[in-house]
Amino acid sequence: MRVLLTGGYGFIGAWIVRNLLQQGHQVWILDLREDPRRLLQIMTADQVAQARFIPGDITDLAVLCQALESHGITHIIHLAGLQVPACRADPLTGARVNVLGTLAVFEAARRMLGQVQRIVYASSAAVYGPPDRYPAGPLPEDVPLAPSTHYGVFKACNEGNARVYFLEHGLVSIGLRPWTVYGVGRDLGLTSEPTKAIKAALLGRPWHISFGGWTDFQYVDDVAQTFILCLQRPFHGARCYNLRGTVTTLQEFHQTLCQVLPQAERLVTVGSTQIAIAYDLSDDALQRDLGPMPKTSLLQGIQQTVDLFRQLWQQGRLDTSDLQTTASLPQTVAPVEP
Numbered sequence: 411m412r413v414l415l416t417g418g419y420g421f422i423g424a425w426i427v428r429n430l431l432q433q434g435h436q437v438w439i440l441d442l443r444e445d446p447r448r449l450l451q452i453m454t455a456d457q458v459a460q461a462r463f464i465p466g467d468i469t470d471l472a473v474l475c476q477a478l479e480s481h482g483i484t485h486i487i488h489l490a491g492l493q494v495p496a497c498r499a500d501p502l503t504g505a506r507v508n509v510l511g512t513l514a515v516f517e518a519a520r521r522m523l524g525q526v527q528r529i530v531y532a533s534s535a536a537v538y539g540p541p542d543r544y545p546a547g548p549l550p551e552d553v554p555l556a557p558s559t560h561y562g563v564f565k566a567c568n569e570g571n572a573r574v575y576f577l578e579h580g581l582v583s584i585g586l587r588p589w590t591v592y593g594v595g596r597d598l599g600l601t602s603e604p605t606k607a608i609k610a611a612l613l614g615r616p617w618h619i620s621f622g623g624w625t626d627f628q629y630v631d632d633v634a635q636t637f638i639l640c641l642q643r644p645f646h647g648a649r650c651y652n653l654r655g656t657v658t659t660l661q662e663f664h665q666t667l668c669q670v671l672p673q674a675e676r677l678v679t680v681g682s683t684q685i686a687i688a689y690d691l692s693d694d695a696l697q698r699d700l701g702p703m704p705k706t707s708l709l710q711g712i713q714q715t716v717d718l719f720r721q722l723w724q725q726g727r728l729d730t731s732d733l734q735t736t737a738s739l740p741q742t743v744a745p746v747e748p
């Protein structure tokens with residue numbers, strides 16, 4: 411495949427790049443600026459150099475059309491976008507990037523229909539309303555959407571536009587709805603705090619996860635592989651699918667973290683506020699239509715994350731700027747055992 415990956419320098423993007431390259435596919439990353447920081451946490455510099463970079467903003471239709479045409483792109487994974495806090499702080503910019511930018515990606519693909527065979531794009535579990543709006547789960551995709559953030563509304567809008575692009579033009583697409591994705595490279599967004607807690611505990615620093623209740627923990631490598639399988643497996647139409655990893659409480663996450671890093675017992679604390687998004691979502695439809703999809707247990711996912719963070723730390727390459735609310739530049743810490 412010749413894959414255009416929007417937002418490929420972000421967290422999930424980095425893991426998708428790694429998997430695509432391992433499988434021998436060609437990758438073009440379209441992102442605002444060249445920032446291979448997250449890729450270099452999980453790949454060698456030689457591997458990172460195999461992914462080519464196209465500077466561009468997804469709201470720029472001409473850049474997208476040029477990228478698809480000049481590189482003979484056959485498949486698109488669309489991840490670029492702003493997360494919940496950014497959309498809350500500036501809904502107009504949020505809509506410009508998340509809604510108009512996504513429309514531009516679909517419009518560019520429509521103009522290259524035939525060459526471009528499919529788009530797999532990141533929607534979000536944030537299209538659902540609060541858990542108490544729904545009957546007991548696991549919930550299928552066809553319950554009413556009731557997003558309670560601008561971000562969730564924008565994602566729901568994208569799902570509708572994707573459906574219309576299929577109805578009117580036959581453009582095949584799959585939208586995936588991740589929940590709390592965790593792993594090395596997760597440093598932005600509302601649900602980045604469990605990953606930050608893992609990093610802080612490893613370093614012997616205290617960390618408070620500001621939310622609590624239930625969520626669905628999805629290991630990033632599983633999510634990355636799922637996006638790629640959705641590009642490859644037979645499919646026709648335009649559909650959105652829930653993902654499902656480990657549905658559990660933040661307390662259970664904390665206890666599992668303590669099994670891997672016992673010092674987390676005293677260092678990590680958990681809040682009590684439930685995020686207002688239904689958390690018990692069924693992935694039966696995804697497994698039936700495109701599965702089986704990989705599922706790493708929470709214990710294994712935390713263990714793998716700790717192992718990778720520890721390696722980076724020992725090499726003096728662990729970026730800790732996400733643990734400091736005021737920091738803006740990447741910072742690394744010396745590899746000293748706590």
Ligand SMILES: NC(=O)c1ccc[n+]([C@@H]2O[C@H](COP(=O)([O-])OP(=O)(O)OC[C@H]3O[C@@H](n4cnc5c(N)ncnc54)[C@H](O)[C@@H]3O)[C@@H](O)[C@H]2O)c1
Binds near residue numbers: 416420468535
């Ligand atoms: N991480 C999660 O837990 C999670 C959960 C649900 C949905 N999602 C969705 O998955 C996608 C990827 O998430 P992530 O955690 O990797 O995000 P991220 O914030 O780490 O990465 C987003 C990337 O998009 C790029 N980008 C932003 N605006 C752009 C623009 N106008 N043009 C081009 N590139 C632009 C950024 O530079 C960045 O590299 C997003 O659409 C997000 O909404 C993520």
